[in-house]
Amino acid sequence: MTFITRTEELEKALKSMREIDSFVTIDTEFLREDTYWPQLCLVQVAGSQTTILVDTLSPDLSLDPLFDFMKNDCILKVFHAARQDLEIFYHLMNEVPQMIFDTQIAAMVCGYGEQVGYETLVSSITGKKLDKSQQYSNWTRRPLSEQQLTYARADVIYLRDIYLHLSEKLAAKQRQIWIEDEMAILKSEKTYKPDPESMWTRLRLKNAQPHYLARLQALASLREKEAIRKNIPRGRLIRDDVLTEIAYHNPSTLKQLTDMRGAGRTLTQEKLGQKILENIIKANTLPVGECPQLDIAQRGKKPALGQVDLLRVLLKIRAEKYKVAEKLIATTKDLESFLLLKEIDSLHSLLHGWRYDVFGQDAWEIKEGRKGLSIAGKNLTLCSL
CATH class of the missing domain: 3.30.420.10 (Ribonuclease H-like superfamily/Ribonuclease H)
Structure with missing residues (x-):
């Protein structure tokens, strides 16, 4: 050494x-x-x-x-x-x-x-x-x-x-x-490249009102850029919960902003508070059509009750058969987006390559009602319907 x-x-x-x-x-x-x-x-x-x-x-x-x-x-x-x-x-x-x-x-x-x-x-x-x-x-x-x-x-x-x-x-x-x-x-x-404009999608949302989302996007982007510029953790600049509260309550003055719980004096340093207010004003004047929109997952659209659980059973069976980690085949988000598909989409991770061979093909036939799961002795098996 x-x-x-x-x-x-x-x-x-x-x-x-x-x-x-x-x-x-x-x-x-x-x-x-x-x-x-x-x-x-x-x-x-x-x-x-x-x-x-x-x-x-x-x-x-x-x-x-x-x-x-x-x-x-x-x-x-x-x-x-x-x-x-x-x-x-x-x-x-x-x-x-x-x-x-x-x-x-x-x-x-x-x-x-x-x-x-x-x-x-x-x-x-x-x-x-x-x-x-x-x-x-x-x-x-x-x-x-x-x-x-x-x-x-x-x-x-x-x-x-x-x-x-x-x-x-x-x-x-x-x-x-x-x-x-x-x-x-x-x-x-x-x-590895930070995308300030998409950071808002990681935050817990208060509602889906367009101008609230626009304010949240603007403030999350501002925080990210300032954290990178100062080389400090984003949460040390403004905590997530404080950021979402600012976007929700829509302050219009520096006093309203700094009076908010958790905001403190840090928002007045280097005119950060003023930058926040400027971003809020700009977001509030955006046409509704230019405000950010929620994707399906963020809107809370989910497959019918029990469908994900059914595919999890198949996932477990296939992971055990091939001795591979379940998460590598599919995550819960993968299963949910898969079940929401109206037709086969070869761009979906479960519908091409080795994942299709190991899991996706049979999962689609279960989704379409052509196959099901049955108990054979102590084992669960896939069967045609």
């Missing part, structure tokens, strides 16, 4: 990996309590011959060699639960590495359950037990302790064995294509 604090050391180590390895395992340690973007503190990279721990806070180190390495399409980069790690690299590099593999997704396909943790995979695949006592330690502190370094090293050392094991299982079951949709999501910039 090599602890790297200088640019030339990083260049030398990565050059060696490029010459020797077809894949490396990568993990990061970061803090995010006080910032919008994660603060990168350490990067761990393990090749077949060496493991390096890169001190990203060292004043003598440039991360440019690491970024070039991440862009190298000849080397596979293996992560576990990659989304947050890739978000960090996207923010720093302004692009997403494309040659990646996520062992958490692969484990879901290979029968290890939903969102299985790294510690569980290490235990079940390698028989080793991880010491997780340093998981929530302060990674900005220097020097890092021996316990922290040992913990950081373990997060990439065992990942090599996990990757080899899972990739063999995927090949044996001919399921490499099963993880392609999820990997495509991880490789997409849209996954």
